[in-house]
Amino acid sequence: MNVASFRAGQNVAKIITSASRFQFVSRTHPRVFRYSTAAPQPAAESSFQNQSKVPRLPIPSLAETAARYKKSLLPILNEADLSRAEKAVDEFVKPGGLGETLQSRLHEMDKIEKNSWLETIWLNKGYLEWREPSMINVNWWAQFKDSPTFNLDQAPPRGTISDAQLQRAANYTSSLLNFNDLVNSQTLPAEYQRTAPLCMNQYKNQFGAYRVAELPRDRIVTSWPALANYVVVMMRDQIFKVPVSGPDGERVSIQAIQEQLRRVVEAVDGMPAQEKQSAVGVLTSDNRDTWAKARQTMLSLSPLNHASFNSINNALFVICLDDYSSDRDIDVSHLNIFHAGDAHNRWFDKSMQFIFENNGRAGINGEHTPADAVIPGRILDELVKNEKTAEPKSVANVQLQPIEHVKFVVNDEIKETIKQSEVNAKKMIDNVDSCLIHFNEYGSNWLKSAKCSPDAYVQMVLQLAYYRHYGTWTPTYESASTRLFLGGRTETVRSCSVDSVAFVKGFESKDADTNEKRRLLQTAIQSHLEYMMAASAGKGVDRHLLGLRSMMETPDEQKQASIFQDPSYIQSMYFRLSSSNMSPGDCFWGGFGPVVPEGYGINYAIGKENIKFSISSLKSCEETDSRKFRETILGALRDMKKTLG
Incomplete structure (x- = not known):
């Protein structure tokens, strides 16, 4: 249930692109972290006693981020655009290139920030500099x-x-x-x-x-x-x-x-x-x-x-x-x-x-x-x-x-x-079109019995529903908590992947049998879990790129920043599906607004025997309709259960 990955990108992207149509509102709505209060320490410990033991948020290497970023572009770019984007990434991270300069500045910032190199950047770029109304948008x-x-x-x-x-x-x-x-x-x-x-x-x-x-x-x-x-x-x-x-x-x-x-x-x-x-x-x-x-x-x-x-x-x-x-x-x-x-x-x-x-x-x-x-x-x-x-x-x-x-x-x-x-x-x-689903046909108990991660499964439901509704796939946002690190907030999980696309294609194919559909689903789920684990470990793409962009100091550096100048950068974070997991939803359920005018804001809560969704979009967009999309999600929920048996 927040608020800012795409927006943070836009606040910095404003200085490197004149495409004002990309300057839209976003938010970060973190998935619930499966915390435990059963401390392995003595029962009398203080709430904040462990703060000195919590490590600082790491700064990924340029090579790590470049590799994960290029992989995230595969399902959303055609061959020509992908080739151009990969060249822009390679130019940015090459030895002695601008990327190394910005990376060095980021490490210097980490030395002076109290909790994290990201903390001040995130507050300013993700929230405080954004001028759209907080109501609905934040x-x-x-x-x-x-x-x-x-x-x-x-x-x-x-x-x-x-x-x-x-x-x-x-x-x-x-x-x-x-x-x-x-x-x-x-x-x-x-x-x-x-x-x-x-x-x-x-x-x-x-x-x-x-x-x-x-x-x-x-x-x-x-x-x-x-x-x-x-x-x-x-x-x-x-x-x-x-x-x-x-x-x-x-x-x-x-x-x-x-x-x-x-x-x-x-x-x-x-x-x-x-x-x-x-x-x-x-x-x-x-x-x-x-x-x-x-x-x-x-x-x-x-x-x-x-x-x-x-x-x-x-x-x-x-x-x-x-x-x-x-x-x-x-x-x-x-x-x-x-x-x-x-x-x-x-x-x-x-x-x-x-x-x-x-x-x-x-x-x-x-x-x-x-x-x-x-x-x-x-x-x-x-x-x-x-x-x-x-x-x-x-x-x-x-x-x-x-x-x-x-x-x-x-x-x-x-x-x-x-x-x-x-x-x-x-x-x-x-202008806000918002509706809910209280789906009572199954929940986490059945999903676990089918050996499916409930969260990753719901993400694949959304991928299938979007494809059925629009005949294509789209960059998709899910939040991961980074509270394993001091001052940790969130990182983006890019849910639309090569494996999610393969699953959707296979599920809709008349040639794929039930076993093949199950295999493709499990592969997509595993891929999603791997990204989630990396993001929670501070190894995601979006926050590191935000930090690097924030280190640019001159117009000349902004022009040289090939990775950010390439259209694929904005395209890859134009999240028409922005989602968050607030499970289990037994005591409350919630939601938020869409992050782009042509998109949906989707909050979900997975209970033991049910799944709740909220779906929001803007009526001013002819492409979106929350109630119609709700029906498509319901169809995907039921059809995927039939396949798993």
């Missing part, structure tokens, strides 16, 4: 499974806030405070891949984290330990600072938190029209330059605006109380969590904003910059699993401070900007 969404205690068939009337809604919001708030306490106290169990420790740094980047719209690039701000004693609550676009623990962090009961939320409802319900604030939150859905300029204007209008922005920014997280319920149809209900339908009652710059509808349905909209999906994914798992046991172990007898209405001074210019942002948001939202 932010991800996840919908929690509905509580069995709620009667969703009898939703409260629109315009009201329900007890069930406040109860769930208070319960989740208490559970989130429990998790934050674990991170602050360094008692969250350390995570491992088998016996290898994983980097835990990203857990410091969720609570209290926020993005700041600025020119020429944004900032991301994180704090650890996150010691704020309040959250921000939004209702009908009104924003409140709501203390949920004592002045020194003393924990209170769920009931006390619920009463604080109820005070917000009472305040909004009884608020005179002249006291209602403009829908400032809508500005966070707009183009980053537009929002940065509006924010700067607001800061110049009054010191009150400084204080109000600080109140929102420093909150542990945001709670959005919606006085309505979305349809029970999952194709409809997730849209409220994705973008609210109109971008109202949201603050898209906070790392976590939790959304509660008045029938009790809940979800989260997350800003992707500070952390990858596996981190909030762990938090969300704990949240839903502990829904009935979120009461803190120790409850203090303290009186919570009063709630405060967060107010802004706005002039006519800002009011007009908000109106235009509403128009822009609605246009963008109306």
Whole structure:
């Protein structure tokens, strides 16, 4: 469930190509890392005790990257284009060539960066320099499974806030405070891949984290330990600072938190029209330059605006109380969590904003910059699993401070900007075509019995579906976590391969028998797993190339960079299929927007007996249709099972 491989490429590619049609939005949505909290170390170890043992992200050799990159071009280029591209790669990496110069600079950068040679490059090129709106283009969404205690068939009337809604919001708030306490106290169990420790740094980047719209690039701000004693609550676009623990962090009961939320409802319900604030939150859905300029204007209008922005920014997280319920149809209900339908009652710059509808349905909209999906994914798992046991172990007898209405001074210019942002948001939202699959015919149990890697199998389902739908194959993105390394984020797995193409051709061939189709599938799966292992080990193609491109210092070097000047570079990372694995999907399921105008954003979660998908595309593209593509995916899921028997 993020955000940036193709986009990062474009941010640097802008300086080496005038083809503006390639400057599109992307994101990186990491697959879930199969972490284990069963530490081989003593039970009392600290969450971050292993950080000194986690190695630094390696810099692959030029030869390694060149070989893997050229192999990734084989299925997408014709013979003439491939020959030209290979010559460009060889020219770049030849002894004494530009590649060696850039590689040397990358190694020098690695000596001065705190955690990784990639860390600053990735934040800037992948996220902060990108100026398209964060809503849809960067932010991800996840919908929690509905509580069995709620009667969703009898939703409260629109315009009201329900007890069930406040109860769930208070319960989740208490559970989130429990998790934050674990991170602050360094008692969250350390995570491992088998016996290898994983980097835990990203857990410091969720609570209290926020993005700041600025020119020429944004900032991301994180704090650890996150010691704020309040959250921000939004209702009908009104924003409140709501203390949920004592002045020194003393924990209170769920009931006390619920009463604080109820005070917000009472305040909004009884608020005179002249006291209602403009829908400032809508500005966070707009183009980053537009929002940065509006924010700067607001800061110049009054010191009150400084204080109000600080109140929102420093909150542990945001709670959005919606006085309505979305349809029970999952194709409809997730849209409220994705973008609210109109971008109202949201603050898209906070790392976590939790959304509660008045029938009790809940979800989260997350800003992707500070952390990858596996981190909030762990938090969300704990949240839903502990829904009935979120009461803190120790409850203090303290009186919570009063709630405060967060107010802004706005002039006519800002009011007009908000109106235009509403128009822009609605246009963008109306252009998104997003639907879901909850496929219950088989899951990981059956796939494992058929000796198939569940993740690699689903990737081959997508390859087959795309070919059936379009009669060709396309560069495909899947994320691999690099948390085996200090400050590790993600690497790209290029799922469209020579072996995936051979599988698709064989599967669709009338001449291939069942055994041959099985053999081709297993070969494609093995090839995918090998790339996944290389990517997780820091030996992928895309991040290294991003680092090398970022080392160019002069226009002459940009012209000499044959590997990046060749059209194959952009073509190979124009991901019409962008996918991520957020398994198992038992407690929640999620999604994100497409990364190119002609593409699909596909999130999937593989449970033991089911597979969930979200599929997004843009209505403005005549080539894409999420619902039709959904049917093609379903056909591929069923046909591949028949072949495996």
